[in-house]
Amino acid sequence: MKQILTCLLFATITVGAQAQPAVDALGKCLSDNTTGKDRKDLARWLFVAMGAHPEMKAISTIKPSAPEDSSRVAGALFNRLITETCPKEAKAAVSVSGPPCLSNSVLCAWAIGHARAYGRQ
Numbered sequence: 237m238k239q240i241l242t243c244l245l246f247a248t249i250t251v252g253a254q255a256q257p258a259v260d261a262l263g264k265c266l267s268d269n270t271t272g273k274d275r276k277d278l279a280r281w282l283f284v285a286m287g288a289h290p291e292m293k294a295i296s297t298i299k300p301s302a303p304e305d306s307s308r309v310a311g312a313l314f315n316r317l318i319t320e321t322c323p324k325e326a327k328a329a330v331s332v333s334g335p336p337c338l339s340n341s342v343l344c345a346w347a348i349g350h351a352r353a354y355g356r357q
Contacts, residue, residue: 259337262329265322274313281310314338 270278284306287296318326318338329337 258325258328258332262322262325262337265325266317269317269321277306277309277313281306 283296284298284302286292287298288303326338
């Protein structure tokens with residue numbers, strides 16, 4: 237629940253009221269079309285990115301190949317979702333809110349899907 241609220245707050249700050257329906261449609265499309273594996277891949281990518289921070293290195297061990305591997309997998313996932321699965325929604329959201337809405341929507345969809353998987357909506 238905390239993830240969803242943080243995500244919604246971030247989306248509200250970065251997206252104007254006029255653009256909200258298009259961004260909501262993109263978020264719904266992304267959320268509806270990500271699998272449990274997709275969410276795990278995104279979680280892995282986020283963990284590796286956070287683990288690379290100097291203050292996190294003391295509490296996490298990241299294999300040397302992990303940053304490149306997780307970035308490749310996440311990039312393929314982003315590409316599939318934005319260009320193949322939800323292209324109409326992505327184009328509409330970008331036209332009214334700009335490119336940052338893409339990354340915000342993908343992360344929000346991940347957070348919502350993750351919460352759904354663990355029964356915390």
